[in-house]
Amino acid sequence: MEQITSKDGTTIVFDRIGQGPAVVLVAGSASDRSDKSPLGEHLAPDFTVLNYDRRGRGPSGDTQPYAVEREVEDIAAVIDAAGGEAGLFGGSSGAALALLAASAGLPVTKLAMWEPPYLPEGMPTPPPDHVQQLETMVADDRRDAAVEYFMSTVVGLPPEAVADMHRKPFWAETVALAHTLAYDARILGDYRLPVDLAKHLTLPTLVLAGGRDMPFMRDTATALAALLPAGEAQFLDGQPHNVDAAALAPVLRAFFTA
Structure with a gap:
């Protein structure tokens, strides 16, 4: 376990395993870095994997008041610890955070997302409050x-x-x-596709979905990939939202090494 200090002074803790090009893993809702540990183990033979605890999780700090921009700064600090650039993978709401980080101009080489939970038009969104x-x-x-x-x-x-x-x-x-x-x-906002962010993000981006739990995730992945100038959608048939790391890792390996 290593630790770094984010721009606002918050301590961010991470594990570094493997050897090769750097890939940073971003956890989703109600999970810490242990959720991504199996995926990190699968990727470690080919990559240096940095699996960090987002602020407020595990031993990482939680400086208040919270702002989404601070989470982007946390990712910037982890990428700096990785050597100055990295591939970025996020799952669920962590995918939305990874998209924000890549769109903010961080030195991200490639972006991969698993089932970012944006809701297609016609589906009800959460209450405004x-x-x-x-x-x-x-x-x-x-x-x-x-x-x-x-x-x-x-x-x-x-x-x-x-x-x-x-x-x-x-x-x-x-x-x-x-x-x-x-x-x-807060990261997901109104839960609609982030059109303005996506259409200006030019780096290679892979949007993945299984759709077993929530079939609309395939529609979301297709629509988001279509908005991205260098986007691609790919489906892992039969996979739930809590995707099997053994099924996901080969797809990420191929994407990040291509």
Whole structure:
């Protein structure tokens, strides 16, 4: 485990494994770097993988007030630690953050995204005040309620699915990271495709989706790739949102080495 200091003084912790061109991994909602550790192990024979804890997660700091721009600065610091440039991979909301970082002009060589959760036109978006709702619940120490609200109202899972998740071992881990749910909600904005960002991003970009859990993710990947000047969409049939690292790694390996 290594650590660096981001621009605002926040400590960011990361693991560095493998040898070769640098690839930085960006975790999604309610997850820390342990979520991307299996993928890092699969990529390590061909790449130097930097798998970091986003601010507010694991042993990384969480300087307040939160701003999306600070998370972009965190990625810049990790890329600097990688040697000054790197490929960037993000999953779910981490994909949206990676897109923001690449669009900000960071020295990203290539960008790959797994199921960025932008919603196609015609699908309802979360309530306009969902960020404030999440922040209020966490401030009132109603972290369990914040997770339930996120899963049901923001993600759109049916009540029976949320009730089943409540009984799973990972629920407690999600509750522990409840304060970061509003961070990811801010990153995703109105949950619509970021047209202006995408159409000006010229670096090679791969948008991946499985679609087993949420079939619309394939439509999102296709639409986003079409907006990107050097975008490509690819599908991993049968893969859920929590994609199998063994299935994902060969596709990323081929993309980052091409």
